[in-house]
Amino acid sequence: MVYLTKTDVDKIVRELSNSSSKKIKSIIKRLKSPEKRKVYVRDKSEIRNLLQKAFDEKRKVKIRYYGLHSDEFTTKIIDIYQIHINSIIAFCHLRDEERTFAVERINSATILDEKYAIPKNWSPESIIIDK
16 A cells, blocks of 8 residues: 655646646545545654544544564554553554554554544543443
């Protein structure tokens, strides 16, 4: 799977917009559509900014995350509950539980349209007490 930055997508759209192919024009139309266009960021500073924006707006995030124990990347959808300098605490929809994610192990990320709410009874201490 290929992940593109916003700059890369914009450049590709500009280059292919001159094509006369109906198939390419259809793809360009979908890429320009704000509902269907998901931009994945890969740069660590861009990932941190994206995570902060998603947290501020309470929007779900799709990440590609490297697991140390499995030695592979997994795609996850998360709801961010708290952000720290090098990690985030989030609800992982794949595992159906709260998890701590190291920002350095997030390979790519995109903000989804879907919103979430942090549970009213949630507190950072609940992670330690419940586990």
